[in-house]
Amino acid sequence: MALAAFLIALLYPQSPGKAFISGFLAVFLLWGILATMMDARNDHILATRMANLILKSSSPGMMVVITAVLGGIVGALSALSASVLRYKKTA
Template sequence: MRFLSAFLLTLLLSYVGGLYMPWWIIAPAAFLVAVIIPQKPLTAFLAGFFSLFLLWTLLASYIDIKNKHLLSTKIAELLFKTPSHWLIMMVTGLVAALTAGMAALTGSFLRKKQDAS
């Protein structure tokens, strides 16, 4: 239950924060959720990782579909020598997922340290 709560809260805070703030707001959002909701470090990492992977992949895909995959196909060709727009979506999701996962892991370790004191 805590995993699902952390997953949804991280997703929601990141989405709302991303509407008004820079992209890196996902890190403080995931950190804050991991500090508030007690979880094991691996669980906190996975909640942050999967919530942002899902959010950013879906948001990037939505934008990509609206412009008929033009930009993502060209960028994929430049970076990976293949016209796969899905590869760019996965890389986008992975960047966000690692950022949020590491922030959530840090928040979990901080909470664990405070509990031990």
């Protein structure tokens, strides 16, 4: 995901702020949808157990959101890095 966000931001010129937001939203949505689909396939067993272990509550939805946010941050920082690299190269 990070490599894809980096390459897309490198190929399409954007300001660093827009690259950060677009990288975050793209990976957040994709990662969240994939995590939700995988969680629904196993009847929320793993997400519930992980929520009990980490959050001390049985909220599988919160684990999906946390996973999506962490993926979004990785995508955002990767896209931001590419945008800043491209900005420095052209300036």
